[in-house]
Amino acid sequence: MSKTGPGLSDIAAQAGVSRMTVSLALRNSPRILPETTERIRKIARELGYSPDPRMAAAMARVRDAKKKELQPLAWINANSNRNAFSEYKWLSPYIDGAQEMCHELGYRLDEFWLREPGMTERRLSSILSNRGIRGVIVTPTLPSITHLRLDWRQFASVSLENAILLPRLHRVVPDYYYNIMLTLKMLRRLGYRRVGLCVQQLEARRSHHSYQGALRVFHASIPRTERTAPLIFRPFDFGEFSRWLKTQRPDVIIGHHSRMVEWLSEAGLRVPEDIGVAHLSLDEDCADWAGIWQHKRRIGAQVVEQVVSMIHNNRTGLPDLAYETLVPGAWRHGWTLRKRE
Known part of the structure; x- marks a missing residue:
């Protein structure tokens, strides 16, 4: 003893x-x-x-140290719909992928709705600071916002897609240029000749106009008789859409909207018998259509991985030079295109 x-x-x-x-x-x-x-x-x-x-x-x-306490990351939601990431199929894969990576790395997502009554950017900065949150993820919104004035000095921050114009944050985005060029190549292989681009102005801006630029490059390699002018709409106008169909005579249209098939049906066209459709962002939105699978879950996961890496390396504040991580999509066949004869 x-x-x-x-x-x-x-x-x-x-x-x-x-x-x-x-x-x-x-x-x-x-x-x-x-x-x-x-x-x-x-x-x-x-x-x-x-x-x-x-x-x-x-x-x-x-003993307490052995208990895994998940560290918070802020998921900034500025959509007019508070529940956008659970109700909108085109957005939900981002947060699903982010949550999976958070769980793997010992973090959790705390969602903050920027349009909460009484919420201001200054107040949000104070809330994040008081809760000990060091990582911030800025997400795509409808309607879009151009500026977000947080006290960025305190946070490691990454933007999911080109969610805001200013400040310039590190970003993880789909490789828009690669995705549309892959789409155009696959459509040519399937025998389509007059490809019509039909996208909302918001999507064109988010791609930094990569869609229009890629289309011009593509047009340079095909006969003039097979070129079509793109329809960039804001907001959608069925009359304008009908006139575009008549003047441009596309045999296939490509775009982002989940109602493209519905619009064509209202115009008296059958898909895929009369005209084809390729969606540039299929993930969970129009999963059985033909088009590009953007890997949105992986994009969401990559955003978390980058924020956590920045936290571990004490890289807070605005970057001198914002980097862009491009995630290429993959082509998927679907019922909206006719099979190659």
């Missing part, structure tokens, strides 16, 4: 159990049978055992 008093080893020797069993019994662990716990505690009293409060506190801290 130690000169400073009996210890766990002394109790274990007399009780005929291990030191760990004694430790668990003295903490009333449910892993030890009640009768064993009572016997060990009786021996401890008889030996005059008294725990060292400093050692007990230190061990409590060690």
Whole structure:
């Protein structure tokens, strides 16, 4: 027995159990049978055992450290619909992928709705700071916002797609140029000749006009008789759409909107018998159509991975030079295109 008093080893020797069993019994662990716990505690009293409060506190801290406490990352939602990331199929894969990566890395997503009544950018900065949140993810919105004035000095921040114009943050985005060039190549292989681009102005802007640029490059390699002018709409106008169909005479249209087939049906055209459709962002939105699978889950996961890396390296504040990580999509066949004869 130690000169400073009996210890766990002394109790274990007399009780005929291990030191760990004694430790668990003295903490009333449910892993030890009640009768064993009572016997060990009786021996401890008889030996005059008294725990060292400093050692007990230190061990409590060690045990707490072993409990995995997920660290928060801020997911900034500025959509007019508070539940956009659960209700909009075209957005939900981003947050699903981000949450999966958070779980893998020991983090969690805390969503903040920027349009909450009384919420301001200054107040949001204060909330994030008070909650000890060091990582911020800025997400795509409808309607779009151009500026976000947080106290960026405190945070490691990454933008999902080109969510805001200013400030310029590191971004993880679909490779728009690659995706549309892949689409145009696949459509040519399937025998389509007059490809009509039909996208909302917001999507054209988010792509930094890569869609229109790629289309011009593509047009340079085909006969003039097969070229069509793109329709960039804001907002959608069915009359304008009908006139575009009549003047440009596309045999296939490509775009982002999930109602393209519906619009063509209203115009008296059958898909794919009369005209084909290729979607440039299929993920969970129009999954059985033909077009590009953008890998939105992977984009969401990559955003989290970059933010966490920045936190680990204490890289907070606005970057001197914002980098863009491009994620290429993959072509998928679907019912909206006719099979190659």
